[in-house]
Amino acid sequence: MKWMSRATVNLFLVIAALYTLLPLTWLLFASTKTLDDLYGTPGFAFADFSLIDNIRAVSSENGGIFFRWYLNSVLYAGAGAAVSALISVMCGFAFDKYAWFGKEKMFGLVLLGVLVPTTATALPLYLLASKVGVVNTFWAVFVPALVHPFGVYLSRVLSAGYVPNEVLEAARSDGAGEVRAFVRVALPMLLPAFVTIFLFQFTAIWNNFFLPLVMLNDQHLYPLSLGLFTWEKQGNAFPEFHTLVITGSLLSVVPLLIVFMSLQRFWKAGMTAGSVK
């Protein structure tokens, strides 16, 4: 009986893992196939191995625009997440370590910001940006992603836990100014918060679709997701786009998977900090 239940538990877990992994496995198989084999051969089997040809086709389509999209995504997500994490950590640190007039009211505003869904602001952002005349620019997609209220909340909590007041006092009595004390003393202690917020924001920006969709017309400013989306839309008329989308999807997912597997410790810490109290 006991052996039975151990087998059942693991069987369920194996089924769940197959559910999550098989679609990715299919993507791997599909990206090695020619268009004809994509339609003509079983999904989970190799046919003529043409992954290299497919990658070549992706790279040469429309003058190599795919790698431009790649670069854009890296810029939007990488630089955006880094700036966003710094802004959040600074702000959370100040909420924790300083007293000022109206502080808790402002923190209430931050918490309210956590509840505003990002897609609810995408269209209003577009309306405002078109009024101001900044639609279809790099900044229209980059700047909105810098604000991450949850990061401020997390930084305040982690600053209270990681940065002892005595250490800051010691730095001050050594003659360090407030900024210097933050950069030299507090920031290194808040590195886990920084990395966690960075990862959060990196994924959020990399995954963002609504905002670039409304903001951008110029293909050269597209991030990967929007670029692949526009390729897919052409797939009905021109089936060869199916192979481009499939191989392009694989190329854009693999680096993400590698980064995430290697930084497990950080995202797990960040995810659970928000919900386990």
Added chain:
Amino acid sequence: MRSEAVRRRGAVALFVGPFFVLFAAVIVAPLGYAVYLSLFSEKSSGLGFGGTETVFVGLGNYLDTLKDRAFTDGFLVIVGYCLLYIPLMIGGALGLALLLDSGLARLRRFFQLALFMPHVVPGVIAGLIWLYLYLPGISPIVDLLGGVDFLGGGAVLGSIVNVALWEWIGYNMIIYFAALQAIPAEVLEAARMDGAGRLRTAFSVKLPLIRGAVITTLLFTIIGSLQLFTEPMVFDNSSDGVVSTWTPNMYAYNEAFGNNDYGQAGAASILLALLAAVMSYVVTKWSNRR
């Protein structure tokens, strides 16, 4: 002493300034501007010749939006989506977390990683992968199942629920699993001493103790569902079941870009943001009272 206070005030301004300036610029101002726009409407003058003029209509756009069948149908889609998605998601993720925490699971790190992997895949790409898995001719499963029409009107809701489930089940499971791991060993020991079996412990001891985590994820799942946009947009092109105003967010998008009606688009966005805020408020209140 005074100069110290001034210096500190300067530092605070420097630390919180960037966040709040950006907060005002990308959250407060756009929402405010959308509210402003939503109070006006473009009316064509005369017989539709010549230009248009902007007229103040008060809450007219909101009433029009609420009366628009396309908008209310979008909410019905979300209600149906939630009824299907939330039990499957929360139940599935909880079940998997309890299995992983049961003490009988092997390879626990592998399973956590494997179940989480889809969450790393961006929403558009998850939508694209599943679109191909549903697309007759390319899909390895459609023929296997005797030509089921995953993208037709009757099935497409379930097909999209499945994409969301695939993306999020591992994420929620990891949150529940972490909460389960945080339960003190003495509590579980006490339950065992009282003669509770594994199942009994799971349902009567572990579940009530991780209620907080469950409610938090429920809150985020509901707010996420209200915003449903990416996956149906990806499916829109290939599915008969998805129309361009299929969800409230798609409706707002369509008002702005299909109909060029910024007032109506603003009204729809604000209604959606309000509803999300009210819902999270209600769920938070409810969970604090219990």
